[in-house]
Amino acid sequence: MHLEESVVHGNETARAKVHHAATIAGLAFGNAFLGIAHSLAHQLGAAFHVPHGLACALVITHVMRYNAVKNPTRMGVFSQYMCPQSAERYASVARFVGLDACEVVRAGEGDDADDDAVNAFLVEALIDEVEALRERLGVPATLIAYFEEQQLAQKGTQVPITREAIAAKLDGLALAAFDDQCTGTNPRYRPTSSQDSPLPVFHQWRRPSPSHLALAFSFPAHVQRTSRSIRIWR
Incomplete structure (x- = not known):
């Protein structure tokens, strides 16, 4: 995968691919x-x-x-x-x-x-x-x-x-x-x-x-947790 190759090994070709992908994604979300x-x-x-x-x-x-x-x-x-x-x-x-x-x-x-x-x-x-x-x-x-x-x-x-x-x-x-x-x-x-x-x-x-x-950012102790709770700060 180009992203992993770019980050882990610093491969220049992979970095170019990631740059192109990010540019295409930017064009996409500019429309969507x-x-x-x-x-x-x-x-x-x-x-x-x-x-x-x-x-x-x-x-x-x-x-x-x-x-x-x-x-x-x-x-x-x-x-x-x-x-x-x-x-x-x-x-x-x-x-x-x-x-x-x-x-x-x-x-x-x-x-x-x-x-x-x-x-x-x-x-x-x-x-x-x-x-x-x-x-x-x-x-x-x-x-x-x-x-x-x-x-x-x-x-x-x-x-x-x-x-x-x-x-x-x-x-x-x-x-x-x-x-x-x-x-x-x-x-x-x-x-x-x-x-x-x-x-x-x-x-x-x-x-x-x-x-x-x-609950938008965490589940405090007093709140019932569900199996699919967002826990980005735990």
Whole structure:
């Protein structure tokens, strides 16, 4: 993979390929707009000075799983999109990078395996692959891990950022993320219940409660955790 070759070995050809890919991606999102990965990353950068690329890496797999649901709820309709197709698009990317759904097909009835089940399997496989790539590249998986790395790099001279410091900013961060210009074009906008969302700031957005706002970036001890909770700072 060009990204891994570029980072790990500094290969010039691989770096050129990554540059071209990033340019093409920029052209694409200039046309298709962005989503809540950027909404959240903007807040992490503003509040904690996390580099934007790293902030996106911290939230991307959580956002992928959040968006990849069947019939996601949206606040509005954009003429250029027939309907949200995140699961199908992620599944297509998974196939492109060589992942397959043989296991779920065998569990079904050959070629008649349920398309939704196949897509769901491929989405999780793609998320696993992204997280494995992040680990191979040495990208921290959580905010706390990033801050700990910064402390080591600064030989303890930097003031540490604690879980308590992060928690104190949660309500403001969640409100700002909800109001970010990238949120309105996210494929999924307004889940029907907090249990079904890793970003419950979008739940009951007309009258958000502090607990829902806090859940946008973490799960405090007093809140019931779900199996698919976003835990970018744990």
